[in-house]
Amino acid sequence: MIDLFALARPVLMRLPAETAHRLTLAAAEAGLTPRQRMTPDPRLGVDFLGHHLASPIGLAAGFDKNARVFDRLYDAGFSFVEVGGVTPRPQIGNPRPRLFRLPEDRAIINRMGFNNDGAEIIAERVRLRRRAGRLLGINLASNSDSRDPADDFVQLVARFASLADYLTIDISCPNTANGQMFLRTGPLQDLLGRINAWFAAHDQPRPALFAKTGPDVTQEETSDIVDCITQAGLDGMIVSNTTRDRPASLKGQAAGERGGLSGAPLFDSSTRMLAQIYAQAGDRLTLIGVGGIASGADAYAKLRAGATVLQIYTALVYQGPGLIGRIHKELAALLRRDGYATLAAARPPR
Numbered sequence: 121m122i123d124l125f126a127l128a129r130p131v132l133m134r135l136p137a138e139t140a141h142r143l144t145l146a147a148a149e150a151g152l153t154p155r156q157r158m159t160p161d162p163r164l165g166v167d168f169l170g171h172h173l174a175s176p177i178g179l180a181a182g183f184d185k186n187a188r189v190f191d192r193l194y195d196a197g198f199s200f201v202e203v204g205g206v207t208p209r210p211q212i213g214n215p216r217p218r219l220f221r222l223p224e225d226r227a228i229i230n231r232m233g234f235n236n237d238g239a240e241i242i243a244e245r246v247r248l249r250r251r252a253g254r255l256l257g258i259n260l261a262s263n264s265d266s267r268d269p270a271d272d273f274v275q276l277v278a279r280f281a282s283l284a285d286y287l288t289i290d291i292s293c294p295n296t297a298n299g300q301m302f303l304r305t306g307p308l309q310d311l312l313g314r315i316n317a318w319f320a321a322h323d324q325p326r327p328a329l330f331a332k333t334g335p336d337v338t339q340e341e342t343s344d345i346v347d348c349i350t351q352a353g354l355d356g357m358i359v360s361n362t363t364r365d366r367p368a369s370l371k372g373q374a375a376g377e378r379g380g381l382s383g384a385p386l387f388d389s390s391t392r393m394l395a396q397i398y399a400q401a402g403d404r405l406t407l408i409g410v411g412g413i414a415s416g417a418d419a420y421a422k423l424r425a426g427a428t429v430l431q432i433y434t435a436l437v438y439q440g441p442g443l444i445g446r447i448h449k450e451l452a453a454l455l456r457r458d459g460y461a462t463l464a465a466a467r468p469p470r
């Protein structure tokens with residue numbers, strides 16, 4: 121198979137990051153996504169939300185914000201895809217430039233600010249393109265100028281409840297005024313109470329509900345958030361979003377840009393947070409591990425910290441879709457080395 125990414129990479133890397141992203145999406149829409157026939161080692165199989173996935177690797181939110189190409193991304197090797205963040209009304213996001221590569225650090229800084237086509241258009245795209253048996257998540261967020269951000273989430277849950285396997289309540293976006301207000305337990309309890317009340321009052325299928333948290337809070341705050349989420353009966357958490365933190369080790373010229381940092385420098389903090397949440401919540405929450413995964417060893421570390429499945433984004437920008445197959449191979453080799461017949465066996469005891 122011709123490696124289109126390898127051919128296009130030198131050009132893409134010279135373009136402004138957001139232009140390169142737009143071209144990548146346009147190529148996918150035109151059907152140029154590589155069809156990577158994956159037959160991962162059977163050890164990588166995992167049960168997740170009633171599906172048996174051939175591998176734990178999914179695509180993180182923010183790549184296909186508008187649900188334009190998600191149906192093609194399974195063919196590239198992803199076991200599941202999360203589209204969005206979607207807000208109730210369309211939103212243009214922050215002024216450009218708002219997406220920056222830090223190649224020396226294998227990282228990205230973004231302050232996109234939830235640019236998206238809005239719930240109506242995106243729900244219609246999802247309805248038309250969704251296929252049975254293809255696990256789909258939809259990432260939800262409030263409009264930046266919303267007077268009642270909790271109500272935005274309730275509207276979104278109502279709109280998307282029947283369209284996805286899971287919905288993500290993003291409570292950790294570092295790039296909008298109200299993006300992190302639900303990291304405080306008072307507002308979070310109120311929000312989750314209102315979502316539960318909506319389901320209690322409506323005869324609608326309840327998809328799995330995840331909350332996505334970020335590393336810009338203390339361990340104590342994380343512990344309170346986890347209590348709130350388990351008490352509200354959510355199914356799981358996604359750990360983690362990008363960080364406002366800037367490790368001293370960063371070398372990239374764009375390190376001083378405002379926004380959320382993702383990629384390799386996020387790996388340690390997001391994995392520590394994952395381990396903390398797993399230690400606290402155990403079986404009560406299903407955890408999706410995300411943040412800086414760029415190899416089979418990284419994937420293995422997240423699974424060993426308590427994740428059931430994983431998501432990637434930034435490493436794809438640098439390594440292209442061939443990364444998925446490489447992670448499969450490396451992860452299977454690590455399981456074999458350590459004598460684990462399944463992924464589930466490799467997760468730490470609770």
Ligand SMILES: Cc1cc2nc3c(=O)[nH]c(=O)nc-3n(C[C@H](O)[C@H](O)[C@H](O)COP(=O)(O)O)c2cc1C
Pocket residue numbers: 180181182183185204205206219228230232234259290332360361362382383384386410411412413431432433434435
């Ligand atoms: C350009 C960009 C846009 C993103 N948009 C969203 C978003 O809309 N909602 C969300 O929950 N996370 C968003 N994320 C965060 C990713 O889903 C992921 O949590 C984060 O990038 C860490 O994973 P990574 O290091 O593999 O990139 C975005 C990330 C990037 C780089």
